[in-house]
Each structure stands twice: as C-alpha cells, then as structure tokens.
Amino acid sequence: xxxxxxxxxxxxxxxxxxxxxxxxxxxxxxxxxxxxxxxxxxxxxxxxxxxxxxxxxxxxxxxxxxxxxxxxxxxxxxxxxxxxxxxxxxxxxxxxxxxxxxxxxxxxxxxxxxxxxxxxxxxxxxxxxxxxxxxxxxxxxxxxxxxxxxxxxxxxxxxxxxxxxxxxxxxxxxxxxxxxxxxxxxxxxxxxxxxxxxxxxxxxxxxxxxxxxxxxxxxxxxxxxxxxxxxxxxxxxxxxxxxxxxxxxxxxxxxxxxxxxxxxxxxxxxxxxxxxxxxxxxxxxxxxxxxxxxxxxxxxxxxxxxxxxxxxxxxxxxxxxxxxxxxxxxxxxxxxxxxxxxxxxxxxxxxxxxxxxxxxxxxxxxxxxxxxxxxxxxxxxxxxxxxxxxxxxxxxxxxxxxxxxxxxxxxxxxxxxxxxxxxxxxxxxxxxxxxxxxxxxxxxxxxxxxxxxxxxxxxxxxxxxxxxxxxxxxxxxxxxxxxxxxxxxxxxxxxxxx
Amino acid sequence: xxxxxxxxxxxxxxxxxxxxxxxxxxxxxxxxxxxxxxxxxxxxxxxxxxxxxxxxxxxxxxxxxxxxxxxxxxxxxxxxxxxxxxxxxxxxxxxxxxxxxxxxxxxxxxxxxxxxxxxxxxxxxxxxxxxxxxxxxxxxxxxxxxxxxxxxxxxxxxxxxxxxxxxxxxxxxxxxxxxxxxxxxxxxxxxxxxxxxxxxxxxxxxxxxxxxxxxxxxxxxxxxxxxxxxxxxxxxxxxxxxxxxxxxxxxxxxxxxxxxxxxxxxxxxxxxxxxxxxxxxxxxxxxxxxxxxxxxxxxxxxxxxxxxxxxxxxxxxxxxxxxxxxxxxxxxxxxxxxxxxxxxxxxxxxxxxxxxxxxxxxxxxxxxxxxxxxxxxxxxxxxxxxxxxxxxxxxxxxxxxxxxxxxxxxxxxxxxxxxxxxxxxxxxxxxxxxxxxxxxxxxxxxxxxxxxxxxxxxxxxxxxxxxxxxxxxxxxxxxxxxxxxxxxxxxxxxxxxx
Numbered sequence: 003x004x005x006x007x008x009x010x011x012x013x014x015x016x017x018x019x020x021x022x023x024x025x026x027x028x029x030x031x032x033x034x035x036x037x038x039x040x041x042x043x044x045x046x047x048x049x050x051x052x053x054x055x056x057x058x059x060x061x062x063x064x065x066x067x068x069x070x071x072x073x074x075x076x077x078x079x080x081x082x083x084x085x086x087x088x089x090x091x092x093x094x095x096x097x098x099x100x101x102x103x104x105x106x107x108x109x110x111x112x113x114x115x116x117x118x119x120x121x122x123x124x125x126x127x128x129x130x131x132x133x134x135x136x137x138x139x140x141x142x143x144x145x146x147x148x149x150x151x152x153x154x155x156x157x158x159x160x161x162x163x164x165x166x167x168x169x170x171x172x173x174x175x176x177x178x179x180x181x182x183x184x185x186x187x188x189x190x191x192x193x194x195x196x197x198x199x200x201x202x203x204x205x206x207x208x209x210x211x212x213x214x215x216x217x218x219x220x221x222x223x224x225x226x227x228x229x230x231x232x233x234x235x236x237x238x239x240x241x242x243x244x245x246x247x248x249x250x251x252x253x254x255x256x257x258x259x260x261x262x263x264x265x266x267x268x269x270x271x272x273x274x275x276x277x278x279x280x281x282x283x284x285x286x287x288x289x290x291x292x293x294x295x296x297x298x299x300x301x302x303x304x305x306x307x308x309x310x311x312x313x314x315x316x317x318x319x320x321x322x323x324x325x326x327x328x329x330x331x332x333x334x335x336x337x338x339x340x341x342x343x344x345x346x347x348x349x350x351x352x353x354x355x356x357x358x359x360x361x362x363x364x365x366x367x368x369x370x371x372x373x374x375x376x377x378x379x380x381x382x383x384x385x386x387x388x389x390x391x392x393x394x395x396x397x398x399x400x401x402x403x404x405x406x407x408x409x410x411x412x413x414x415x416x417x418x419x420x421x422x423x424x425x426x427x428x429x430x431x432x433x434x435x436x437x438x439x440x441x442x443x444x445x446x447x448x449x450x451x452x453x454x455x456x457x458x459x460x461x462x463x464x465x466x467x468x469x470x471x472x473x474x475x476x477x478x479x480x481x482x483x484x485x486x487x488x489x490x491x492x493x494x495x496x497x498x499x500x
Numbered sequence: 501x502x503x504x505x506x507x508x509x510x511x512x513x514x515x516x517x518x519x520x521x522x523x524x525x526x527x528x529x530x531x532x533x534x535x536x537x538x539x540x541x542x543x544x545x546x547x548x549x550x551x552x553x554x555x556x557x558x559x560x561x562x563x564x565x566x567x568x569x570x571x572x573x574x575x576x577x578x579x580x581x582x583x584x585x586x587x588x589x590x591x592x593x594x595x596x597x598x599x600x601x602x603x604x605x606x607x608x609x610x611x612x613x614x615x616x617x618x619x620x621x622x623x624x625x626x627x628x629x630x631x632x633x634x635x636x637x638x639x640x641x642x643x644x645x646x647x648x649x650x651x652x653x654x655x656x657x658x659x660x661x662x663x664x665x666x667x668x669x670x671x672x673x674x675x676x677x678x679x680x681x682x683x684x685x686x687x688x689x690x691x692x693x694x695x696x697x698x699x700x701x702x703x704x705x706x707x708x709x710x711x712x713x714x715x716x717x718x719x720x721x722x723x724x725x726x727x728x729x730x731x732x733x734x735x736x737x738x739x740x741x742x743x744x745x746x747x748x749x750x751x752x753x754x755x756x757x758x759x760x761x762x763x764x765x766x767x768x769x770x771x772x773x774x775x776x777x778x779x780x781x782x783x784x785x786x787x788x789x790x791x792x793x794x795x796x797x798x799x800x801x802x803x804x805x806x807x808x809x810x811x812x813x814x815x816x817x818x819x820x821x822x823x824x825x826x827x828x829x830x831x832x833x834x835x836x837x838x839x840x841x842x843x844x845x846x847x848x849x850x851x852x853x854x855x856x857x858x859x860x861x862x863x864x865x866x867x868x869x870x871x872x873x874x875x876x877x878x879x880x881x882x883x884x885x886x887x888x889x890x891x892x893x894x895x896x897x898x899x900x901x902x903x904x905x906x907x908x909x910x911x912x913x914x915x916x917x918x919x920x921x922x923x924x925x926x927x928x929x930x931x932x933x934x935x936x937x938x939x940x941x942x943x944x945x946x947x948x949x950x951x952x953x954x955x956x957x958x959x960x961x962x963x964x965x966x967x968x969x970x971x972x973x974x975x976x977x978x979x980x981x982x983x984x985x986x987x988x989x990x991x992x993x994x995x996x997x998x
Contacts, residue, residue, distance in 0.1 A: 035615060036612060036615055039612065039614060039615065040611075040612060040736055043608075043611055043612075043735055043736075043832070044732040044733065044735070044736065045732070046608070048731070048732045060602070061640065061643060061644040061866055062602065062644070063597070063598050063601070063644075064598060064600055064601065064602060064626055064628050065625060065626055067598035067600070068598070069595065069596065069597050069598070069641050069644075069645075070595055070596040070597075071595055071645070072593035072594065072595055072650075072652065075593070075594045075595055075596060076593075076594075078596075079594070090903070090904045090933055091928060091931065091932070091933045091934070092928070092933075092934075092935060093903050093904075093905040093933065093934070093935035094903065095570035095573070095574075095902040095903045096570065096573045096574075096577070097567065097568055097569055097570060097573055098567065098568040098573060098576075099561070099567050099568075100561050100562060100565035100566070100567070100673050101599060101657060101659075101673060102562055102565070102673075103561070103562065104558070104560065104562060110541075110544070113541055114534060114537065114538060114541075116537065117533060117534055117537065120620060120621075120623070121620070121621035121623060122618060122619070122620055122621060122630075123618075123619035123620060123621045123622070124621070125618070125619060125661060127563060127661075128562055128563055130562050132620075142559065143567050145559060146559040146560070146561075146567075147567075147569070152570075153903075153935075154570065159599060161599075163623060163625075175598050175599060175600075183938065185938065187938035187939055188917075188938065188939055188940045191917070191921075191938045191939075191940070192938045194921075195938075198925075198928070202928065233546075234542045234543075234546045235542065237541060237542075238538055238541075238542060261535075313921065316918060316921045316922055316925065317921065317924075317925050318925055318929075334541075368559055404593040405588070405591050405592065405593045405651075406588045406591075407591040419686075419689070420814060423689075423692075423811065423814045423815065424814055426815075427696075427814060427815050427816055430589055430590070430696070430700065431816075433589065434589070435588055435589045435590075435591065436589070436590075436591070437590060437591035437651075440681065440683065440685035440686065440689045440690045440693075441685055441686055441689075442686045442689070
C-alpha cells in the first residue's frame with residue numbers, strides 16, 4: 003500500500019519535472035516557472051526522502067577542472083604568497099574584475115583562440131562570456147576608468163574551453179598571476195622590469211634553472227615582409243610560428259604553406275630566420291642582414307631588443323635571457339617586445355612557466371576616441387609551477403601542514419568537555435590558534451594521535467586531578483615532555499613556547 | 501577611391517561575419533569554423549585599423565558586477581585577512597572548487613532560488629552552471645572524496661542572477677567566506693563554535709554592535725504542524741517567513757494565504773509564534789505551550805536551542821545571541837539550527853552580515869548509498885561588511901595605502917636613470933620594496949610629490965655630486981630630513997629606518 007502511494011507520487015514528480023522542463027524550454031515567464039518548480043519541490047517533499055530522485059548523479063568536477071584539497075591549497079597559497087611578495091617589491095597595487103565580461107569586450111582580442119571562450123547561456127539580459135585572460139579585462143578597466151598609468155598585479159582564475167592535457171598541468175580553469183605596467187614611459191624601461199620580475203619570481207619559487215626567451219613583434223613583422231608574407235597574413239603566420247615550441251619546423255611549415263597559403267620559398271626563408279637564437283651577438287649579426295634592415299619595423303625591433311639587453315644587464319638578469327627568433331606568442335594583441343620563460347633543468351618539457359609582452363593598442367580598442375595607453379606585462383603560469391613543486395614535494399615525501407593549530411585541548415577523563423570549552427575560550431580570547439575534539443568523550447590516545455598527525459605542537463591536558471589543583475598539563479607533542487602549569491599562567495607559558 | 505575599397509572590404513567583413521555566425525548556429529565542426537574565423541580576422545586586418553569595427557562598444561561591467569580598484573582591494577584584502585585569521589584560530593584548513601559545476605549538482609538544492617542560477621551556454625560537452633554558493637560544492641566535494649570529517653574555510657566568488665540593490669551592497673557576483681565543520685559529533689558542540697566564530701569575526705572587523713539571531717528548523721516544523729500547515733508546504737511557508745526581515749507581517753501573511761494557499765487562521769497562528777524573540781526565558785515559556793510540545797520536532801528543536809545557549813554561555817557570546825522565531829533562512833538544505841547576524845548600531849538596515857546553519861542531509865544527496873555527513877557552517881556576508889567599512893573610511897576621510905613601496909629611487913639631474921636602475925637592483929636583491937619613475941628624465945619635485953601622494957616613507961636621491969663621492973642622499977618623506985650615506989651602507993641604513 004505504501005509502495006503504491008510512493009509509485010504514484012513518483013509518477014506525479016516525473017510529470018511535474020516534464021512540465022517544468024517544457025516551460026523552461028518555451029522560456030515561459032519566471033513567476034510561472036517558479037510556481038511549477040515550487041509544486042515540484044512540494045511533491046518531492048511528499049516523497050519523504052528527496053535523495054532518491056538524484057540517485058544517478060555522476061560525481062565529478064567539470065571537464066578540465068579540479069578541486070584543490072587542503073594539502074594542495076597549502077602549497078598553492080605558499081606559492082602565491084611568494085609571487086605577491088615579488089610583485090609588491092616592485093610597487094604593484096592590485097585590482098579585481100568580474101569573472102565574466104560582456105561578450106563583445108572579449109570579441110576580436112584573441113585571434114584564433116577566440117573559439118575557446120566560454121559563453122554564458124542567454125537567460126534574458128546581457129550576452130556574457132567568462133574571461134579568457136586577465137589582460138583584456140585590464141585594458142577594459144583602464145579605458146572605462148580613463149586611467150592613464152598604473153602598475154598593478156591581478157591573481158585570478160581564467161577560463162579556456164581547450165582540450166588540455168591535465169597531466170601536464172593544463173586545465174580549463176586555471177589561475178593567472180599577472181603584473182602589468184601601463185603608462186606612457188621611455189622605451190624598454192618598464193619592459194626590462196617585467197623581465198626582472200619574472201626572474202625574481204622564478205628564483206624565489208625554487209623551480210630550478212630557467213631561461214627567458216625574448217623577441218619583438220616588429221622584428222617578426224620585418225622578417226615576414228622580408229620573406230614575402232603579405233601584411234594581412236602576419237597574424238595567421240605568427241600563430242603558426244607560435245607552435246614551434248610543441249611542433250617540429252616541418253609540421254609548422256606544412257601549416258604555413260597548406261593552411262595559411264604561403265609559397266614554399268617564403269616558408270623556407272622564414273625557417274632560416276626562426277631557427278636562430280642567441281645573445282647580444284645575434285643582434286649584431288642580424289644588423290648585417292641588408293635585406294632585413296631595409297624594413298623599418300625590423301630595424302626598430304632590433305634596436306628595442308638591443309636596448310632591452312642593456313637594461314637587463316643593469317638589472318643583472320643577462321644570464322637568464324636569450325634572444326629567440328622563433329618566439330611568436332599566439333595572442334593577437336601584442337605589439338612590441340614578447341617574452342616567455344621555460345624551465346631548463348630536470349623539469350624540461352613542462353612548457354612555458356611565464357610569458358608576456360607589450361600591447362600598446364589594446365586599451366585604445368575600448369576607447370571611443372581610440373586613445374591608447376601603452377602597456378607591458380607578464381603572466382606567471384602558476385598551475386605549471388604548482389605541478390612542478392607538487393612533484394618535487396611528492397618525490398621528497400615532504401608533508402605539508404594544512405592547518406595552523408598551535409594548541410589542542412585534550413581531556414584525560416570522561417565528561418570534561420565543558421572544561422575543555424572554557425580553556426578554549428581563554429585561548430581564543432588571547433588569539434591562540436586552538437581546537438579540541440567535537441566529541442564529548444574521546445580516548446586521550448586518539449587526541450594525542452590527532453596532534454601528531456596534524457603537526458600541532460602543543461597539547462593542554464586536563465583531568466580531575468588538574469582541575470582540583472587549578473592546573474593544566476602542557477605537553478610538547480614532538481618531545482612528549484609534560485609540565486604542570488597553574489591555569490593563571492597558561493597563556494604566558496604557551497606564548498613562551500610558540 | 502580609398503573609401504570605395506574600404507566600403508567593399510567592410511561589406512566582405514559583414515558577409516564573413518554572417519557566415520561564421522551561421523556555421524556556429526549550425527554547430528559546424530570546430531576546424532571549419534576556425535578557418536572561417538581566420539578568414540574573418542584577415543579581412544579585418546586588411547581594413548587596416550581593427551579598432552574601427554568595435555567603435556560602438558559600451559564600456560561597462562556586466563549588470564550587478566563591479567571592478568575593484570586598488571583602494572577597494574586594499575580594504576578588501578585587509579578584511580579577508582582578518583577573517584582568515586579567525587578561521588585559522590579555530591583550526592580550519594582551506595579548499596577550493598571550480599567556479600562552475602555540472603548543472604545537475606546544483607539542481608534541487610536551493611528551492612525557489614534555483615531560478616537565479618547562471619547557466620553556461622551549451623557549447624557541446626557538459627551542461628554547466630556557475631556556483632550559487634560554496635555549500636553545495638562543499639557537499640559535492642565531501643561525497644566525491646568520501647571525506648567523513650573536515651573543518652574547512654573557503655573564500656571565493658559565487659553567482660546569483662538576482663536583481664540586487666547594488667547600493668545596499670548586494671551584487672550578482674560576490675565573495676562568500678564560509679567556515680564549515682563536517683563530521684559525526686556530539687550535539688551543538690560544533691554549532692556553538694560556529695556562533696563563536698561569527699562573533700569573533702564581526703568583533704575583529706569593527707563593524708559596530710551586532711546580534712546573532714538563532715532558530716531551529718525542527719522547531720519551525722513543530723510550529724507549522726501546530727498551526728495546521730501540511731508537511732508538503734513547510735518549505736514554501738519557510739521561504740515566505742524568511743522575508744520577514746525585509747517585509748511586514750501583513751505582506752508575508754498575504755503571501756502565505758494567497759500564494760501558498762494556507763487558511764487565514766493558520767496564518768494568524770503562525771503570526772503569533774514568529775513575532776516572538778528573546779533569550780533563554782523564551783525557551784522556558786515555549787516549553788509551557790502544551791499544544792506545541794505535543795510535537796516531537798518542536799521538543800527536539802527547543803532542547804537543541806537550550807543546549808546551544810548553554811555552550812554559547814561557556815564561549816562567552818551570550819550577550820550576542822537572541823532566540824528569534826521569525827528566523828527561517830530561505831535555502832532548502834538546512835535541517836537543524838539556523839542563525840543570522842545583523843548589525844544593530846548606526847548601520848542598521850544593511851541586512852544580514854553573516855548566516856548559516858546545520859545541513860545534515862546535503863552530502864547524502866550526492867552519495868550513491870545515501871550515506872550522509874552531518875555538517876554545520878557559516879557564511880560571512882563580506883560584501884556588506886566591506887560596504888559598511890568603506891562608508892566609515894569615507895566618513896573619516898582615511899586614505900588607504902594601495903602599494904607597499906618602502907623606497908623610491910629619485911634623481912636630481914637628467915640622464916641618471918641608469919644609476920637609478922643600478923641602485924634599484926641593489927635594493928631588490930636585498931628584498932627592499934622599491935620603485936622609480938619609468939621616465940628617463942623627470943623633475944625632482946614630481947618624484948617627491950609622487951612619494952607623498954603614495955605614502956612611500958623613504959626616497960634615495962642621486963645626483964652628480966653624490967655619484968662622485970660614492971654616496972646617496974636618503975630623505976625621510978614625512979619629516980623631509982635628508983642625510984648623506986655611503987653607498988656601501990645603504991641597505992643597512994634603510995633597514996634601520998623601516
């Protein structure tokens with residue numbers, strides 16, 4: 003009989019679910035839908051146990067995303083903290099922007115990558131999309147607020163509907179750590195500081211040896227012109243060249259010829275250029291290339307790189323940089339110097355761990371009078387850095403503390419939990435980080451075991467004896483040494499030991 | 501002539517845009533779309549100035565969202581830092597989850613509020629939605645990882661397609677600061693700690709006097725039964741009662757009678773209960789209500805509240821709590837104690853600044869075997885707190901520093917920028933937070949003015965004279981006192997002064 007009622011109810015739930023679905027599909031008005039949803043909830047409530055309805059749910063995070071557990075978060079926060087210290091050392095302020103933007107803000111900023119933008123559903127109202135990076139929202143922010151100079155960092159999540167290899171530390175949702183300098187300044191002075199910032203950040207994170215590759219979009223333009231690439235194909239060829247860190251030259255050449263429609267000879271000529279890399283001597287060599295030097299953009303690009311090398315020398319990062327003609331950077335918005343850092347030690351193959359460049363026209367794309375603000379900035383690939391460090395920690399079997407509890411309040415006998423709570427109140431009032439078991443009665447050994455597991459340094463133990471004498475036992479978890487302390491001196495004694 | 505070419509190009513751009521749109525609507529394959537998008541970009545590049553296309557862009561953040569500038573971020577980070585200190589004082593670890601979840605994870609967890617969930621567009625693949633709170637993702641996390649006990653905090657943005665009054669500090673994108681205790685423990689011990697955590701947080705944030713309202717879902721159930729509300733209407737009536745903080749009883753009564761279909765007399769009876777609030781004495785009074793005490797859920801609810809009052813007394817927060825029968829909390833998932841903090845000083849009317857409760861069945865909704873994990877937790881309404889503090893600061897005309905620069909490196913003469921860069925390198929290497937002007941030549945007065953504006957405490961001034969002697973001038977920005985220091989002692993002298 004009860005089953006019969008339940009069966010009928012379940013049937014009505016399903017009918018109602020169907021009705022709600024249809025109303026939503028037909029974009030019925032919100033009030034009507036809400037009413038039917040309420041009816042649905044009521045029917046489900048009658049079913050007694052709401053749980054039964056959703057029993058076939060697959061438990062997972064969306065494709066390309068992941069949760070961070072306490073261990074991962076502890077490591078991640080330590081990494082971000084070090085990065086923020088470097089950003090602040092260079093005088094940066096911080097800002098934040100919404101996770102989504104009007105879709106049109108993002109349109110036409112990323113070139114071929116635009117297809118990877120996550121769109122929000124049109125639920126009536128504005129057409130929105132999740133941010134793809136922090137640079138375009140930053141440019142929108144500058145234009146909207148008419149800010150002509152700022153040095154800011156921004157650490158936040160960005161979203162790309164890519165098909166990433168999560169094992170290599172690439173995700174659809176990932177943090178970017180950006181540092182940018184906006185303003186009309188003298189050539190290469192802010193640019194050189196960006197290189198120095200990358201160098202400081204990677205050094206303090208202990209990710210091992212690294213190299214920062216440098217190139218210049220104007221130089222690439224000059225090379226493309228020299229190689230007979232028509233103007234309107236610069237961006238397309240650039241995004242092919244950008245794949246040279248993952249693909250061989252023959253693959254990239256095939257793409258340039260077959261997909262981008264360049265001649266075989268043009269492609270080969272490009273090949274002779276983009277295979278070159280080196281130090282300051284490569285600049286001098288290219289300056290002797292008369293064909294290349296006929297093009298103003300090539301001359302300008304080379305001079306910029308030469309100046310950057312000079313400033314990098316003052317900033318003592320010369321040993322970290324390499325001039326690499328194959329560096330192209332995929333995104334459309336770069337206009338000047340571009341750079342990318344890769345690890346060169348044991349962790350070769352994790353790909354770029356930092357990148358950036360100059361984008362002098364992006365802000366102007368948002369300004370009604372096309373007034374632009376020159377910008378240069380960098381982005382640290384913190385997810386990859388995080389992966390590298392996690393592997394290192396696993397390798398060294400280092401255990402990371404996930405909480406900061408200083409004192410655990412334990413009881414040796416039953417029913418003393420209210421005494422524990424009194425002592426906790428005392429500790430919290432004094433700002434001491436402290437916890438106890440939420441169980442009234444728990445074995446002392448279990449409490450001590452918890453402290454050892456969690457790395458809590460001190461335990462206060464109270465029993466009937468201690469209570470009678472107005473004392474507590476203070477135990478050092480590592481040494482297991484115990485001392486009796488009058489309750490009145492408790493906070494002082496704890497402070498002495500922390 | 502040039503105009504004619506441009507007109508034709510513009511026509512082709514529009515045609516191509518139309519083609520891309522159609523391909524996307526028809527869900528053509530990604531490669532084909534990408535090719536046509538590339539063609540589109542190329543056409544646009546031919547147009548010379550890409551900017552012209554997007555000239556009618558409206559510059560704004562999406563409805564109900566906002567940017568945070570450096571001043572707002574400085575205040576916000578200081579607030580979050582204090583909150584995190586409190587959470588850590590109570591031994592919490594932290595976790596993070598993706599900003600979006602599979603849509604079905606969020607379905608049926610929020611009752612009437614579900615219509616406010618932001619859906620992502622179906623771009624092929626999983627059906628996703630932005631998180632509506634941090635509680636449901638937390639429950640999903642526990643069930644997915646089969647975690648049976650954890651004490652965690654989570655500070656992250658959540659999304660509600662509401663029509664919020666942004667002037668009152670309500671937004672569509674806003675931070676939640678959650679602290680939750682999951683695990684099978686003894687009654688009210690973790691619950692009381694949540695009340696204590698709210699109290700510590702609000703005290704340390706200096707938001708003025710506050711009250712934490714308490715109630716219990718079981719008691720509300722008992723009251724509803726007593727007043728003749730059918731079981732299947734509990735949730736619906738609950739969400740009407742929840743509006744009592746904003747609406748009058750007569751408005752709420754009208755909703756209960758006209759929309760939720762209760763009788764006039766039932767509604768009036770509910771009205772006599774929900775108008776009551778007070779301290780421990782109200783518990784004793786309700787215990788004398790024989791009609792109410794016939795219902796087990798009412799008895800259980802009252803006993804729980806009594807126990808909570810006892811523990812709150814030990815935790816010394818009795819003066820902060822009030823037992824309020826009108827407190828209902830809108831969300832479906834609460835099963836036990838519920839609470840909400842409001843400001844009672846000058847800032848009355850900002851609404852709730854913290855809230856939470858017990859939700860013992862939520863994790864079970866995700867578990868295939870319905871195994872549930874009892875949970876209790878709180879959420880700090882940091883956006884409102886932030887608004888209150890911002891108003892206070894504006895009122896007191898306090899200027900917040902937005903960067904942490906300790907030393908500015910200035911030059912008194914032209915063309916000494918490379919010398920500035922050398923000194924900066926020295927400072928950065930020593931971990932000193934330092935900056936200079938990115939302009940080669942800038943008036944000394946402008947440099948000093950910048951330091952005063954930004955609150956930078958020290959300036960190093962170099963001129964030809966100082967350089968010749970191997971010295972620098974160190975100036976205290978506030979006192980304007982200057983001293984000459986040998987370059988070799990520079991770092992030591994700066995450390996002494998910071």
